[in-house]
Amino acid sequence: MPIWRRLLAWLSDLRLAIGLLLVIAATSAIGTLIPQREASEAYHQLYDRKPWLGVVTGDWILKLELDHVYASSWFLALLALLGLSLVLCSWRRQWPALRAALRWVDYPSPRQLSKLSLAETIASADPGTDLKNLQQLLLAKGWQLHPADGRLAARKGVLGRVGPLLVHAGLVVLMVGSAWGALAGQRLERYLAPGRDLELLNSRGDNQLSVALERFAIDRDSVGRPEQFRSQLKLLDSTGVLRKEIEISVNHPLRFRGMTVYQADWSLAAITVQLGRSPLLQFPLRALPELGEQVWGLAVPTRPDGTEPILLTLSSEQGPVEIYGANAQAIGRLTPGGDPIDINGLSLRVVDVMPASGLLLKKDPGVPLVYGGFAIALAGGALSLVATRQLWSIADPDRHQLHVGGLCNRNLTALARELPALLAEIRQLRSPSSGNAKKSEQPQTA
Structure with missing residues (x-):
């Protein structure tokens, strides 16, 4: 056998497709365990000191x-190989099987029927009439018929043979959509404070849409733990015309013209303080991971020359605000909107804390293909459950016998129960005289 034929046979082997599916599932699990699309420094911070699985550092x-x-070259290569395997498998195996199922098979000899999975022979005074009665019964039960001289071929559930082809086609469409989304999709994660907006630019650098945050609120339980985040958003076009206004929350995103805006996270943006009799001063907050997972803060000088700074830290927009001196000693605690305290002879008051909404914007052109492929695969899986039944019958007037045989690709037991019931109905349809004469006749297994 030529090498290209062996390669074609290997690629179209269903076992290869199943193996690739398992590999893709395993690598997809890696994508859920390792944070995706973070800055390079984040991976060095996470995995240089504590390598993943004990060996994989940030560099690796x-x-x-x-x-x-999901956008890596090797993962896309796995998808391409799986898609090629499914296409070749469908072309070399499923398509010929479907064509064979659509062709009518003629068994002209009773001996051929006797070799089928199910075969029965009944005595009949008029096999031709019984054959016509069988034809009418099958037609009434929704069978497709192909009559011939003295014999009959029938089938039911041929649509089930389309199922495997649809499953393969759906998986291929789904993978094309996934690859397209990974290569052409856009993903942007930003923190927005109330009153701020985010301009979305097209490929030419022109503003095509602006996302403005009107309000952001955090629902907390009785002990102060976050339960839900809510953002009131406005979508404005390039001319400033309002296109949509909606509140989003976790598990309730905004969808607009192929773009999806998720409520992904939260942060603290700024703190407003008053030092002595100064006007209200608003300072930006920054994350302090060295003090905790969700700790924000800033250093504030207490003297006009910038000396004697203090550190303000907090983990919630509700406070409390912890105050530390230059030697890292705790020197006080403030509540936003509460009374001031004296720090080194200077009155300090926290007016309020502004939270920021963490928004995740995604535009994935492959989503319609992913959902469409999933629907096609589901439809194919449902059709694959439909059993394809085939039935043949031959009238033998010389021996006064009617021969019936059948095949079924699944649930053969159901056809084995249906066949004797059909033969019983044929005996009931005989004329009264014929029925009395043949009352003692019993089916004979061929």
Whole structure:
């Protein structure tokens, strides 16, 4: 056998497709365990001191493209290989099987029927009439018929043979959509404070849409733990015309013209304080990971010359605000909107804390294909459950016998129960005289 034929046979082997599916599932799990599309420094901070699985450091994660698994070259190559395998399998196996199922098979000899999975022979005074009665019964039960001289072929559920082809086609469409989304999709994650907006630019750098945050609120339980985040958003076009206004929250995103805006996270943006009799001063807050997972703060000088700074830290927009001196000693605590305290002879009051909404904007052109492919695969899986039944019958007037045989690709037991019931109905349709004469006749297994 030529090499290209062996390669074609290997690629179209269903076992290869199943193996590739398992590999893709395993690599997809890696994408859920390792944070995706973060800055390079984040992977060094996470995995240089504590390597993933004890051996994979930040450098290896970046080299192996584990920071963007679903858009990596090797993952897309796996999808392409699986798609090629499914196409070849459908072309070499499923399509010929469907064509064979659509062709009518003629068995002219009773001996051929006796070799089928189910075969029965009944005595009949008029086999031709019984054959016509069988034809009418099958037609009434929704069978497709192909009559011939003295014999009959019938089938039911041929649509089930389309199921495997649809499953393969759906998986291929789904993978094309996934690859397209990974290559052409856009993803942007930003923190927005109330009153701020985010301009979305097209490929030419022109503003095509602006996302403005009107309000942001955090629903908390009785002990202060976050339960839900809510953002009131406005979408404005390039001319400033309002296109849509909606509140989003976790698990309730905004969808607009192929773009999806998710409520992904939260942060603290700024703190407003008053030092002595100064006007209200608003300072930006920054994350302090060295003090905790969700701790924000800033250093504020207490003297006009910038000396004697204090550190303000907090983990919630509700406070409290912890105050530390230059020697890292706790020197006080403030509540936003509460009374001031004296720090080094200077009155300090926290007016309020502004939270920021963490928004995730995604535009994935492959989503319609992914959903469409999933629907096609589901439809194919449902059709694959439909059993294809085939039935043949031959009238033998010389021996006064009617021969019936059948095949079924699944649930053969159901056809084995249906066949004797059909033969019983044929005996009931005989004329009264014929029925009395043949009352004692019993089916004979061929």
